[in-house]
Amino acid sequence: MSLERVFTVDLNFFDFPGAIACYLVRLSDRAVLIDPGPATTIPTLQKVLADRNLTPSDVSDVFITHIHLDHAGAVGWLAEQGAMIHVHPKGAAHLVNPEKLIQSASRIYGDLMDTLWGEFKPVSEERIHIPADNELIPINGHQFQVLDTPGHSDHHFAILFEGILFSGDIGGIRVGNFDHIELPTPPPEFNPLKWRESLKRLKELDLRAIAPTHFGIYTDVQYHLDHLFSQLERLEEWLEKQMVRQPTVEELNEALGQWLDQQGRNQLPQQYQPYFTYLNPTWMSAAGIYRYWRKVRQA
Numbered sequence: 001m002s003l004e005r006v007f008t009v010d011l012n013f014f015d016f017p018g019a020i021a022c023y024l025v026r027l028s029d030r031a032v033l034i035d036p037g038p039a040t041t042i043p044t045l046q047k048v049l050a051d052r053n054l055t056p057s058d059v060s061d062v063f064i065t066h067i068h069l070d071h072a073g074a075v076g077w078l079a080e081q082g083a084m085i086h087v088h089p090k091g092a093a094h095l096v097n098p099e100k101l102i103q104s105a106s107r108i109y110g111d112l113m114d115t116l117w118g119e120f121k122p123v124s125e126e127r128i129h130i131p132a133d134n135e136l137i138p139i140n141g142h143q144f145q146v147l148d149t150p151g152h153s154d155h156h157f158a159i160l161f162e163g164i165l166f167s168g169d170i171g172g173i174r175v176g177n178f179d180h181i182e183l184p185t186p187p188p189e190f191n192p193l194k195w196r197e198s199l200k201r202l203k204e205l206d207l208r209a210i211a212p213t214h215f216g217i218y219t220d221v222q223y224h225l226d227h228l229f230s231q232l233e234r235l236e237e238w239l240e241k242q243m244v245r246q247p248t249v250e251e252l253n254e255a256l257g258q259w260l261d262q263q264g265r266n267q268l269p270q271q272y273q274p275y276f277t278y279l280n281p282t283w284m285s286a287a288g289i290y291r292y293w294r295k296v297r298q299a
């Protein structure tokens, strides 16, 4: 199994082990990274590369599942070291000119922006490759394939390498090897209808493992995808009921927190509770759901 070429790099985000992964695929003297993580964890990434006798300039290619800062913040730095960055057509312009991306993230994170995510460096145009959906990208005699998978965001790719699916956020958040899986539903592009179509696509693949960025390589693919499907269904049912009452976004936030606890969040060991404050903050998911309802459902 080609898992032996694939390493889970724990970026140990703010001393939370097992929260944000970068996947390293070793192809002889070269390395390919999938979701290199935020800029704040570049020193960790550098150390892991050094431990494997790799320099940053040995990273020939970087795939990002999408441009959210916890997945893609380090791309500008990696491009400076010479890496080619493979990015969704709808995300590419934001890497070249990150002002809008930084602005909208700053609106969300406020004063915590720099502390959490660090400096997002732009990527020069010649270091960007924009694959088409389904495109096979040959690297050092191996093939990587990108799959357009909207639902969490409109600019989302899942990356397929030898039966392992690097699912970014479309494959949900699953930490600590537990069964609990959550769907991160942030504004402005969360869309459960698109998410369902993306999951249907993933179910048709012959997968050996699924590797969400948050966190780890899971071989119970059938369970994982089925659970995501039913979680999505439950979320939609819950939402239909909630919106009848025409809640404010604050009320929806409160209800969502209770609902997520019922779905098993509060069954996780205490040490994992703060993970969701960073990886799937309830207020952010509530804002995404609320926006979807107002802008898509009611439009």
Ligand SMILES: [Zn+2]
Binding pocket: 066, 068, 152, 153, 169, 184
């Ligand atoms: Zn995301």
